[in-house]
Amino acid sequence: MAEIGLLTTYLTIGLTPILYNYLMVKKVLKRHKETHDLLCRHMEEDKKHHKEVHVLTPISEGRRTVTLRVPCYVTMLHDEDGLKILQLTLNHDHLFNQWELGRNLSLSEDKAVRSGL
């Protein structure tokens, strides 16, 4: 009985972290790939429905706001004085590749925070 217990402990401690880590990484990579594919699909759709907006030409009276997907959202207000940027929204829930951001910025972000930027 003691031997079975020891064998179970030995295999559990030895194998579990490796297998668990492997499965977790596969899961995250799958999610990562899905996000990437979704982003590509959206980019393609955007390309298809691409309409050039000439911000300097006057826009019809009835339409006061224009939304561009870049893939962040920039909401703009057009009034009599001209064009004003109201809001810039970075929606990373499904569109933006969060990992790419993390990979490139995680260390430098921390530096920026430390230096008070």
Add this chain to the structure above:
Amino acid sequence: MRGNGLTRLLKVIAPGFIASVSEVDACAIIYLVFVGYSFKYEFLWVLAFSTLLYVFILQLTSEVTLVTGKGIAQCIRERYGRRFITLTIFTTISSNMALLSIELLGAGLSLTVLTGLPLRVTVLIAMLILLGLVVSGAMDEVDNVLMGLGLTLLAYVLVAVCSKPPIEQVATGILKPRIEISWNYLSVVIAIMGTLISPYGIFYQSSNLAGKKLPITTLTLSFDGILLGALVNFLVCTAIVMTGAAINTLEVVEGVLIVFRSMVGEGASLVFALGLFSGSILTGTVILYSTLALISEVYEAKLLTHSPYRRLEALMIIVLSVIAGGIPALVDLNYVRIAFIAGLLSTAFTVFPLIGLARLYSDDGVMGEFKASTIMKVCTWTIISFFILLNLALLTLSVPYTPLLGHVTIPIEGLLSFVVVAVAAYIAGRRDVVGRLVKAKRKHLKHNFNSGFAGV
């Protein structure tokens, strides 16, 4: 990534494979033959357990490296400051030099078996071969040579299989762990683990992966490379223990040669020497590369690039390292003694890189989308704590000169060198000696540069 499918595949799996296989070095071969000779198959479960732990450590290394796109040492420096990494760099380089000594002795020993030349001469030849291999080109070109060298170790497996070992006893040895609370028993467990888990493998794999700028999508392939290497490592180590179990004399080389001769006849010397030479040169190359990578990442020296000026600096470090590793090998030709000192340092100094690695892995800010779950964090820190306890136990054991394997004592030099290096690393880490020196050199260069322009 450039190249065809196979080249790309080799490029991804090579770092993990080599890091795993490089643990079958002269130190492991000499020690495991002793273990087989003294205890037969009793400690095979420790071998399997250590291999699994090493696979886990290498998995974490490749995960952190591919997520951040940087080597472990560079990440530690950027995230936790230079003091922490200075301790790691000093201790790792010390253990690297000690291990290099035994690798040079191992390579020299194999050349002596083949040619009959005196050991001192063959150690010198081994130093030149190692220098030539490392200086000849970037690691990308040497990767395939190293993988080929790693596979030659399979000769040991063939010999072990031919010797018709008692399969039941071997299987029981692997699957049935046995814990005995005695200093002698624990010292053997600790030494086997120390032989199979060393800091250079971690830095080599990390730097090599980061240098190739592999995308995160190759992570599972990299894991496969580690597993493949670990499998080869385990098979070869088990075969070495089996060979040890079959010998009847304490003289390692003579004993192993007798066993090999009974299996492969006159080709015995060649098979044995090829395995020992491959293991030693493979590990020697990996050690030198990891030393360069470590210095390069910590001091932003870019020693692994192709710039001629930097290459000269790299060449100097390589030559100095080979000389530093070669001197103990030339002065003291007792390979068993040097294997124990190297094993001792290697085991103790694995703790520092492991703490850095675990900190990075548990840091959600570093890992981003790949942040570790609580279970994985607990697992990682449990393993690290286990290692620290192991090393404390090792120190306690070595003080009263407990004979290892019943007949070999850890020499006083090993203990002294451990204490001296640990104290030096501590002082250097506290005062950041190398960091200051590098800063002073840069300031001096900048001053010269400015004054040069002022003259113009």
